[in-house]
Each structure stands twice: as structure tokens, then as C-alpha cells.
Amino acid sequence: xxxxxxxxxxxxxxxxxxxxxxxxxxxxxxxxxxxxxxxxxxxxxxxxxxxxxxxxxxxxxxxxxxxxxxxxxxxxxxxxxxxxxxxxxxxxxxxxxxxxxxxxxxxxxxxxxxxxxxxxxxxxxxxxxxxxxxxxxxxxxxxxxxxxxxxxxxxxxxxxxxxxxxxxxxxxxxxxxxxxxxxxxxxxxxxxxxxxxxxxxxxxxxxxxxxxxxxxxxxxxxxxxxxxxxxxxxxxxxxxxxxxxxxxxxxxxxxxxxxxxxxxxxxxxxxxxxxxxxxxxxxxxxxxxxxxxxxxxxxxxxxxxxxxxxxxxxxxxxxxxxxxxxxxxxxxxxxxxxxxxxxxxxxxxxxxxxxxxxxxxxxxxxxxxxxxxxxxxxxxxxxxxxxxxxxxxxxxxxxxxxxxxxxxxxxxxxxxxxxxxxxxxxxxxxxxxxxxxxxxxxxxxxxxxxxxxxxxxxxxxxxxxxxxxxxxxxxxxxxxxxxxxxxxxxxxxxxxxxxxxxxxxxxxxxxxxxxxxxxxxxxxxxxxxxxxxxxxxxxxxx
Numbered sequence: 269x270x271x272x273x274x275x276x277x278x279x280x281x282x283x284x285x286x287x288x289x290x291x292x293x294x295x296x297x298x299x300x301x302x303x304x305x306x307x308x309x310x311x312x313x314x315x316x317x318x319x320x321x322x323x324x325x326x327x328x329x330x331x332x333x334x335x336x337x338x339x340x341x342x343x344x345x346x347x348x349x350x351x352x353x354x355x356x357x358x359x360x361x362x363x364x365x366x367x368x369x370x371x372x373x374x375x376x377x378x379x380x381x382x383x384x385x386x387x388x389x390x391x392x393x394x395x396x397x398x399x400x401x402x403x404x405x406x407x408x409x410x411x412x413x414x415x416x417x418x419x420x421x422x423x424x425x426x427x428x429x430x431x432x433x434x435x436x437x438x439x440x441x442x443x444x445x446x447x448x449x450x451x452x453x454x455x456x457x458x459x460x461x462x463x464x465x466x467x468x469x470x471x472x473x474x475x476x477x478x479x480x481x482x483x484x485x486x487x488x489x490x491x492x493x494x495x496x497x498x499x500x501x502x503x504x505x506x507x508x509x510x511x512x513x514x515x516x517x518x519x520x521x522x523x524x525x526x527x528x529x530x531x532x533x534x535x536x537x538x539x540x541x542x543x544x545x546x547x548x549x550x551x552x553x554x555x556x557x558x559x560x561x562x563x564x565x566x567x568x569x570x571x572x573x574x575x576x577x578x579x580x581x582x583x584x585x586x587x588x589x590x591x592x593x594x595x596x597x598x599x600x601x602x603x604x605x606x607x608x609x610x611x612x613x614x615x616x617x618x619x620x621x622x623x624x625x626x627x628x629x630x631x632x633x634x635x636x637x638x639x640x641x642x643x644x645x646x647x648x649x650x651x652x653x654x655x656x657x658x659x660x661x662x663x664x665x666x667x668x669x670x671x672x673x674x675x676x677x678x679x680x681x682x683x684x685x686x687x688x689x690x691x692x693x694x695x696x697x698x699x700x701x702x703x704x705x706x707x708x709x710x711x712x713x714x715x716x717x718x719x720x721x722x723x724x725x726x727x728x729x730x731x732x733x734x735x736x737x738x739x740x741x742x743x744x745x746x747x748x749x750x751x752x753x754x755x756x757x758x759x760x761x762x763x764x765x766x767x768x769x770x771x772x773x774x775x776x777x778x779x780x781x782x783x784x785x786x787x788x789x790x791x792x793x794x795x796x797x798x799x800x801x802x803x804x805x806x807x808x809x810x
Contacts, residue, residue: 271402273300274375276395281311283376283402284319292316292376293428294744295751295763297405299384302396307385309396310405311378312761314740319373379737381760388413407431414760422464424457424752425767433764435756437468442685443709444754445702446695447727448716453748455480457714457766458665458695462622465663466499471614472622473646474501474665475639477672479628483773487621499620502613506627506638507598513607514563514600515550517641519543522594524674525637531590538578539587542571562604565595597634610645611652618660627672635672643677650688661689669694670701682709699723712754718742733761 271290274282281300285292292298292313301308380395382388407427420437427433440461446454459481465472474481487500504510514522522543523536531539550560571577572588594600601607613623625642627635646662653660669678681692682705694706700723707730715738718724724742728735732753741751741763748768753761 271298271376273396273398273400273402276380279380279391281309281378281380281395283311283378284373285376287372287374295428295741295761297381297410298378298402299405300396300400300402301384303399303401307394307396308383308400309380309391309394310382310384310388311380312737313376313378314737315377317375317377319375377740379734382413410760410762414758414762415756416758420468422461422468423767424460424464425750425764428763428765433752433762435752437465437470439754439756440465440712441691442711443682443706444691444693444712444714445706445710445730446693446714446716447699447702448697448718448742448745448750449720450697451747452697452716452745453750453766454695454697454716455667456748456769457716457750458667458693459484459769459772460766461693462663462665463769463772466620466622469496469499469620470663471617471620471660472663472665473614473642474622474624475642475667475669475672476624476626477628477635477667479626480667481622481624482626484622484624485772487617489616496617496620499617501622501624502617503624503626504608504613506625506630508629510608510610510625511599511601511606512610512641513604514565514568515547516607516610516645517600518644519547521637521641521644523637524640525594525597525634526587526590528633528636529590529593532586535578535583535586538580538583542577564602565591565600566602569595594634594637597630597638599630599634599638610642611649614649614662632671636674639672640674640677643673643681646690647688650690653689659689661691663691663693665693665695667695668698669696670698675703678703679705682706685709699726702726704729710754712752712756715742715745715751715753716749717745717747732759737761 271283271285274284276282283298283300294313294315296313298311298313299308300311380391383391383394407429408431410427415434416436416439417434418436418438421434422437422440423432423434425433446458448454462472462474462481463484476482481501482503485498485500487496487502488498489496519540523531523540526539527533527536546563550563553560568577569588569591572584572591575581575584577587578584610623617623625639627638630638646664650661664681666673678694681690684690685692694702696702699718699720707727710730710732713727713730713732715727718727721739724739725735727742728738738751738761741761745751745763748766749763750766751761751763753759
């Protein structure tokens with residue numbers, strides 16, 4: 269029978285089809301084209317429902333009636349049907365030959381996306397007449413109209429029909445969001461994108477809170493020429509091989525960290541003014557050609573003990589106690605040789621690689637200031653690239669950013685990303701924690717399974733697609749499937765299956781106490797009595 273138009277309401281078209289002939293899927297793209305004029309529409313399936321019509325109901329009632337008569341209980345029902353109590357439209361019944369087939373018909377609920385008069389164009393409200401031909405849209409046509417490749421292909425996975433799905437790296441730049449419920453494969457998708465970016469020679473920085481990225485392939489560089497042999501990661505662990513000098517760390521990040529440790533606002537203001545004066549003195553010494561001292565946390569603690577950071581002894585005591593707590597984080601270098609030049613480390617991966625900033629061992633309070641310090645250094649890297657017109661801007665990945673970055677810092681990054689060149693990926697399952705500023709500035713959304721209505725409504729604030737489409741798609745996504753929409757797809761929603769990472773240790777698996785055993789072992793354990801287990805554990809004999 270093919271696929272026929274049932275009705276059109278607003279931007280929703282309903283199509284009738286026989287599932288035994290056409291196996292449609294949610295997310296599939298179809299073309300509805302008039303046979304005479306050739307004009308058509310591009311529509312996308314968002315859901316299904318069964319077909320209901322009076323004759324079908326009549327047939328089902330008749331089957332039920334026959335069943336009741338077989339049980340000897342159908343006389344009253346038969347009289348009520350023959351007595352005309354059913355509506356008139358129930359009178360015409362389908363023949364016995366056609367009814368079984370038509371009982372299986374389905375209705376595909378489709379969103380009208382584009383005009384299909386040659387190249388796809390914005391839909392202006394036109395709808396076709398009834399004499400149409402409905403065909404599946406080939407992936408090649410979808411790619412031609414929705415995917416623009418500019419020589420930087422990034423393979424994310426496969427379409428619903430199994431074709432490789434690629435987007436251009438240029439269209440992934442600036443603000444991206446990867447989200448979904450726990451266990452749906454968000455970090456896996458992030459690693460796919462990260463590895464693809466590295467292969468294209470992009471420099472990346474990853475804030476890793478759960479050590480999910482530290483087992484990726486390591487960077488290999490020619491020791492003589494400095495040329496990248498194999499793009500990979502450089503693992504920098506906060507407090508171990510990633511420590512900063514006090515000046516390098518910066519005043520504001522230090523104040524943020526101390527404030528998280530409970531430093532009162534007045535005390536923070538006194539310390540900020542004192543540090544600003546110290547740093548100015550050090551800069552003046554360097555301008556005069558003299559070597560400035562290497563300022564450490566220990567120096568500040570000593571100054572606080574001698575009441576040199578503020579006039580009040582109480583303020584100095586408050587500052588000193590917080591400085592001692594900050595010292596315990598071990599992220600501050602005690603000597604110049606301990607301090608890591610993050611800009612120098614960035615140069616190592618500047619032509620392909622990733623700096624993994626491992627913050628897993630930092631306390632929640634310490635993370636905010638430390639990450640803010642790294643972000644400030646990233647801004648300086650972007651400004652250096654801008655001043656030299658080299659444009660080797662970093663791609664930054666934030667796993668669960670709300671756990672270590674303040675809303676103000678995120679807002680600053682998002683609003684300034686287009687001006688300083690940084691590209692951000694925010695990966696989270698705490699969908700409600702995504703600020704509206706981030707959602708409205710997002711260039712691309714990668715949404716995995718999201719079954720909760722509140723989360724879907726929150727994501728819809730990005731305005732990249734309508735709420736009905738997003739709700740229909742993301743609630744039905746299987747594991748390792750994602751809805752991709754944004755600049756990478758010219759705002760057309762595409763469902764893909766994320767490609768696997770074979771031969772690569774992606775880590776990040778959930779760790780369990782109870783391990784799976786073979787069936788015979790499990791059965792044997794289940795047959796043991798508590799007394800037998802005690803004797804086995806403690807070597808007791810009867």
C-alpha cells in the first residue's frame with residue numbers, strides 16, 4: 269500500500285503505513301512529494317500510534333461478541349448491537365479478507381521540517397495535496413543538505429541506517445553541551461570527540477574529576493624535533509606533577525579558594541590589597557632588571573604571623589588559618605623548580621594532544637580556586653594566540669562543571685568564548701544545573717537518553733528545536749545513541765549511534781563490590797549454610 273498522507277495539522281503531518289511493508293523508525297526522514305508538480309516536503313518521524321477507525325472498532329466488537337457466544341454469554345450483547353445502540357458509522361464493516369491487514373496499520377506522527385523543491389529550504393507553510401508519493405530520504409541527501417564539511421571531518425558514529433556520520437570541526441567550535449541521564453554514554457561520546465579533535469591536530473584541555481581520561485593513549489613527541497609522532501594525552505595531576513607558584517596562580521583564584529575555606533569578606537579584601545601591592549613591587553623589580561623573589565604560601569603564613577597582611581591581629585589570624593588549609597592542598601609550589609609552566613605544557617600539545625587536568629584528589633572546596641586559576645591561564649594562552657595571529661585556540665572539556673566552577677566563571681567563559689577563541693564542551697547528567705546562559709549560547713547539543721519531562725523542558729530553552737521534537741526523541745534514545753542538533757547539522761535534528769572505541773582503554777567504568785560468578789559457583793555458594801561459611805572462613809572443624 270505504500271505510505272499515505274492521513275492529515276496535516278499545523279506543522280504536524282500524519283502518515284498511514286503498513287509496518288509489514290515499511291519499517292519506519294523514530295528520527296527517520298521522509299520526503300512527501302506531489303506526483304504532478306514535483307513539489308514536496310521533508311518530514312521527520314517523531315512518534316507512532318495505532319490507527320483507529322469505526323470499522324476496526326466494529327470488527328473488534330464482533331470478535332468479542334463471538335467469543336462471548338462461544339461461552340454462552342453473548343445473547344444480550346448481540347441484541348444490543350443489532351438493536352442499533354451503536355453509532356451509525358459502525359454499520360459498514362470491512363471484508364474478512366482485508367480486515368486482518370488493516371488492523372495492523374500504524375500512523376507515523378511527523379514534523380514538517382523543510383521544503384523539498386530542489387535544495388531544502390525553510391518551510392513557509394505550504395502543504396501538498398493528497399496525490400503524493402512518500403519515500404525515505406537517503407542519508408546522502410540528508411548529508412548534502414544538513415552537513416557542511418570544510419576539510420575537518422570528525423566521525424561521531426553512524427546514522428540509523430548504518431552510514432558513517434561525520435561533522436566538520438569548524439562547526440563544533442565555541443559552546444557545546446553533552447548531556448543525558450547517568451550511564452547513557454555521555455563520557456564515551458566526549459572521548460570520541462576528544463580523540464577525533466586530537467587526530468586533526470587540535471589542542472585540548474580536559475578537567476577530569478573522576479579519572480575517566482587518564483588512560484587514553486599518551487602523547488608521543490620526537491625528542492629532537494619536537495614534532496608530534498602520535499597525538500595523545502599529557503596527564504597532569506593537581507598537587508603531584510601540577511603545582512603553581514603563587515604569582516602564577518593569581519590573586520582572584522587564591523581569594524576564591526580562601527573564601528571557599530571560609531575566609532570572611534573583609535579579611536579577603538585586606539589580603540587582596542596586600543597581595544596586589546606585593547605583586548606590583550615584584551613587577552617593578554623585574555622592570556629594573558633585578559630578579560624578584562619566589563613568593564610562596566609559607567611566606568604569606570609567616571607574614572600573617574607577624575601581622576603584616578593587615579592591621580588587625582584578628583584579620584591576620586583568620587587569613588593565616590585559611591592559608592594553612594590551602595597549603596594542605598599541595599597545589600602551591602615551594603620552590604621555582606616545583607612550579608609547572610602550564611603554558612609550556614600547552615606548547616607540547618599545541619599541534620595535537622590533550623592536557624588532562626586531574627582534579628580527582630582535590631577537596632571540593634579546593635577545586636573551585638584551582639580550576640579558576642587554570643582557566644585564567646587558558647585565557648592568557650588565547651590572548652597570546654590572538655596577538656601572534658596563530659589561532660591555536662584550545663578545546664576545553666568540563667566534566668560536571670558545576671562541581672568545580674562557579675556560575676559567574678562559566679558565564680564569563682560562555683559569553684567571551686567567541687572573542688577569545690576558546691571552545692567549550694560541558695558534559696553533565698545534572699541537566700538542571702545547566703545555566704540558561706549556557707543553554708541559550710549553545711552552538712550544538714548532544715543529548716542522550718533523557719526520560720524526565722522537567723529536564724526536557726529545561727533543555728528546550730536552548731531554542732535549537734521545538735519541545736515536542738526534543739521530548740519525543742530524547743525519551744526514546746537507546747544507550748550510546750544521541751540526538752545531535754546545532755551548527756554541525758544546520759539546526760536539523762539527527763539521531764546517531766555513537767561509534768565504539770575499540771582497542772582504547774576508556775576507563776570510567778562503575779566499580780562494584782559484588783563481582784559476578786559463574787552459575788555453578790553461585791549455586792554452590794547459595795547452597796552453603798551460614799555454619800559452613802563460618803567453618804570455611806575460620807578453619808573450624810566439626
